[in-house]
Amino acid sequence: MIEYIWLVPLLPLIGFLLIAFNFKRFQGSVSGIIASSAIFVSFIISLIVFIEIYSSKQTATVQLFHWIKFNKIDISFSFLIDQLSTLMLMIITGVGFLIHVYSIGYMKGDSGFNRFFSYMNLFVFFMLLLVLGSNYLIMFIGWEGVGLCSYLLIGFWFKKHENNNAAKKAFIMNRIGDLGFLLGIFMLYYYFGTLNFNGIFFQAHMFTIGNPTITIITLLLFVGAIGKSAQIPLFTWLPDAMAGPTPVSALIHAATMVTAGIYMIARSNVLFVLSPITLLIIAIVGITTALLAGGIAIFQTDIKKVLAYSTVSQLGFMFLALGVGAFTGAMFHLTTHAFFKALLFLAAGSVIHALNGEQDIRKMGGLKNKIPITFFTFLIGTIAISGIPPFSGFFSKDMILIGAFEANSIFWIIAVIVSLMTTFYMFRLLYIVFWKRSNKEDLHAHESPKNMTIPLMILAVLSVLAGAFGIPLVFGGNDIIGNFLSPIFTESTNIIKINAHEISHNTELLLMFIPVIFVFVVVYLAYYVYVKQKKLPEADNQKRPFFSNIFFKKLYFDEIYNALFVKPALWLSDFLHNIIELKVIDRMVNQAGNLVVWTGKTIRYIQTGNVGFYLFAMVISIILILIFKLFI
Amino acid sequence: MRLENFLIMRQELLLTLVALIVLIADLAIKDDKKRIVIPISIVLFFLVTVAGFIPASEGILFGGMYKSTALTILMKNILNVGVLIVFIQSVTWLKRDDLQNKISEYFILIVSTLIGMNFMISSGDFLMFYLGLETATIPIAALAAYEKFKAKSAEAGIKLILSSALSSGILLYGLSMIYGTTGSIYFADVAASFGNTPLHVLAFIFFFAGMAFKISLVPFHLWTADVYEGAPINVTSYLSVISKGAAVFIFTIILYTVFSQIAYLWRELLVIISLLTMTVGNLFAIRQQNLKRFLAFSSIAQAGFILLGILDGSVLGMTSTVYFVMIYIFSNLGAFGVVAAVSNMTNKENMDDYNGFYRTNPKLSLVMMLSLFSLAGIPPVAGFFGKFFLFTAAAHQGYYMLVLVAVLNATISLYYYLLLIKAMFINTSDNPIARINSDFSTKLGLIICVVGIFVIGFASPLYELIRSLSFGF
Secondary structure: HHHHHHHHOOOOOOOHHHHHHHHOOOOOOOHHHHHHHHHHHHHHHHHHHHHHHHHHOOEEEEEEEEEEEOOOEEEEEEEEEEHHHHHHHHHHHHHHHHHHHHHHHHOOOOOOOOHHHHHHHHHHHHHHHHHHHHHHHHHHHHHHHHHHHHHHOOOOOOOHHHHHHHHHHHHHHHHHHHHHHHHHHHHHHHHOOHHHHHHHHHOOOOOOOOHHHHHHHHHHHHHHHHOOOOOOOOOOHHHHHOOOOOHHHHHHHHHHHHHHHHHHHHHHHHHHHHHHHHHHHHHHHHHHHHHHHHHHHHOOEEHHHHHHHHHHHHHHHHHHHOOOOOOHHHHHHHHHHHHHHHHHHHHHHHHHHHHOOEHHHHHHOOOOOOOHHHHHHHHHHHHHHHHOOOOHHHHHHHHHHHHHHHHHHHHHHHHHHHHHHHHHHHHHHHHHHHOOOOOOOOOOOOOHHHHHHHHHHHHHHHHHHHHHHHHHHHHHOOOOOHHHHHHHHHHHHHHHOOOOOOHHHHHHHHHHHHHHHHHHHHHHHHHHHHHHHHOOOOOOOOOOOOOHHHHHHHHHHHHHHHHHHHHHHHHHHHHHHHHHHHHHHHHHHHHHHHHHHHHHHHHHHHOOOOHHHHHHHHHHHHHHHHHHHOOO | HHHHHHHOOOHHHHHHHHHHHHHHHHOOOOOOHHHHHHHHHHHHHHHHHHHHHHOOEEEEEHHOOEEEEEHHHHOOOOOHHHHHHHHHHHHHHOOHHHHHHHHHOOOOOOOOEEEEEEEHEEEHHHHHHHHHHHHHHHHHHHHHOOOOOOHHHHHHHHHHHHHHHHHHHHHHHHHHHHHHOOOOOOOOHHHOOOOOOOOHHHHHHHHHHHHHHHHHOOOOOOHHHHHHOOOOOHHHHHHHHHHHHHHHHHHHHHHHOHHHHHHHHHHHHHHHHHHHHHHHHHHHHHHHOOOOHHHHHHHHHHHHHHHHHHOOOOHHHHHHHHHHHHHHHHHHHHHHHHHHHHHHOOOOEHHHHHHHHHHOOOOHHHHHHHHHHHOOOOOOOHHHHHHHHHHHHHHHHHHHHHHHHHHHHHHHHHHHHHHHHHHHOOOOOOOOOOOOOHHHHHHHHHHHHHHHHHHHHHHHHHHHHHHHHHOOE
16 A cells, blocks of 8 residues: 555645635535545555554655756655654544544634635645655645645634734744755755755764764754744744634644644654754753743633643643654654644634634633533543543653653753643633633533534544553553654664663652652642632733733743844835835836837837848848858 | 668658648548548647657668657657647637638648658758758748738748748858868768868858748848738747747757867857847847737747757757757747637737736636746746756856846846736736637647646656757767
């Protein structure tokens, strides 16, 4: 089946074209069903390929055609099928399919229903291209393509101006990262003479650890990852991106696209381990982002914003894992996060749907019994993300925590704090939204239709069980995911391990249970504050304590960027437009144009229409050439 | 003659057969049913085109007068495909009542010129070359005057025959001097003894002038605009694409094989002529209102670009030239196809008439836009790669300034192509061209062009194929 891998991205592309060309013709749910079936068939093929790879432990490159071939440049359009890419395939098509089905219910009746599904299918196509490409160029095409779709979907309800601004912000911030990525690709080509993963990683052995070239390249690639995966300093676009429809937030801004940066670094692990400085920077950026975003999440009042900051924080966690060399942990957390964060977003969407578009948690409460399925699945998601055993989040976080401890115990301490913050803001959200507060009248709410609740239930099951793939050896598990991904990461892990100290089983058990005890404390704390005391976040205009205000205002990142970059850029643009453009360039261009037009007008008199003159001109020309050639 | 020899020159023989069959069919068919000639001719020609792709051995015939190589076969195939598109695009026009009795003439004349071109491309000596050239030229004058009751058409025919007579005379004079000084007309012998004496240079320049006329290079281009405008539009597209393409092919072959000794001489000449051709072609194109004249000057400018590839003188030059001509055929026929479809339905040929064209005919507008983008060389359509390789070839020889001017010229050309695109998409009109219900043949012709424009752009194996075949030179 591996040779048919091209079907996997092709089907969503066909779905996109089919819907895009019948934009006005399709009525009702037709386009949703087409889009979902395209992803479903892709999923089945991916599943078969995944099983083949899993059982055979082989990897394959499927070449479709030579794409650019000129002189020494030879870039082919080919796919790399290995453990890493098939794992991503499963997430993208699997979670993607569930979200598509959910969207049929969620987007029902929206005037842009067909447009929505065409964009979604296009997104899946590009995302698949990104993970399947066997060289950095194909990856970059996918990378840019998902950025475009993200832009289109954030600004999906384009009639509201702030949505367009959010879309623009996401696009521009991503462009900054993309520039780094692109420069990294150029440098890779310059130093390696190829863009193929296999070729580059094979040659990478010639470089010593700490080689400055590799450091620059990896830093540039990391800049790309920062933009796409919303890390400090380029993370402010992700919370704004919540302006898009909720399924978009679930698919693009939680489960798949934002993890592209993680995937890219995991894919390039051979390069990154050669640069300890880059890895340290990655770990620091990751943990800082995780900490700050977690802090901001605690003070937010919009249900989707809380989840958005939570995503930023979890992505930071994954970067920490990459930085400390726990590549498997990063990929494992990416997987479980895809399940429970998609679940949380979809459940939040279900809440919003039930309340006819309300997103402010201060206006919610007591929904526990009104929308029981949504409540129950949200509860599972919350437990999973909080890292309570035996739910999946516990195992994936544990893998990262152990990795962090092995590298540096300070990382471990901060990571535990972040993890406790996660527990706090998630339970805060849960209690405020679903527990009843007596001083409020009952909200009118209705449970979502089946095609929305069934994906929720499937994702809930996955959120519970996915941890089984990573049960550590201490518990008698056999670390399925670690073994599965080992062909990709072993070499790099060995290089990292030289510096790390091995920890004993007892320490490992201790490290596992200390956080768990604290987690339960935090859960109770949240319960005490938000259920017992019925505390509610202050209204927007109310004065807050200093500390809480800073986090509520998102650490003033937007304001700082506005003053530092946006305003000067606008001022510069004004200057360039009014002075340089209008007064200098325009005038020059117009004069050049006038010159050309005038010359044209003047010399056309040569074209008299008289044959005699034409023949005469030919003879004269020959004579002139002769003079030129013979005598000069 | 043995069977293999037939196979070596099968394309010429099959074309002759087609011409004869059409002639006989025309005699056999009653006057009121003449239209049946159209499908017969096209199907026959289609079969010949397909037959051209059957692999055949290379070979030399008539003691070296005729030679067939993989590259010449490819060139002939490219021309065949182009002519097939021209034929398909002509169907609507040929169905007009006043042309009823002359349908077969059109096919016979075009096939005859194509036979001439094929012999010209395969020629191994100057005699065969000259015979082919004349066979390829004289019937075109008749074609240009095809609608002889229209003053402009008749005038076009006369102008073409007069100026081509002069150019042929000059060319023949040059050839006679070559024979006089080297004692041979065979390419191989001439190449061996050709030097840098003044007489040789004189002979070469006469030859060059004759070819420059055919490719309508500045300053030998003056006939072009009048003839292109006067001739029926489908003939114009044939002239500007196939006729020019064939001349470029043989010109390149002869320069590379016969005159390779004096490459430094013609390279300088080509640089100057190329500059002149691009610039003058573009400057004239800007001012044109009539789309046939517009495309005529645009095709002159394109010929200037082609010279950039030719002047390289190596495999790279041959490859980029053939590759570009192939792309040029699809792009230009796409543009001409739309103009022909509109002109045949409404008789409107001016740029102003196209105001608001997109609103009434979105599909035709898109085809036009794609073709113009390809002519202008905008990625990702094929034209970009065509120009890219031409520029590479010139840069390969170190003519960076020339490439710079060429890029500037490409920008100017983009300006006037955009003028037409602006007219179609942005300008509004109270009286736009009504919706055109194009028939099957028009659609088919345009679809082939669009597919060509895209496929060639994305398929680098084609370039590789041409490159591998070009090593024969």
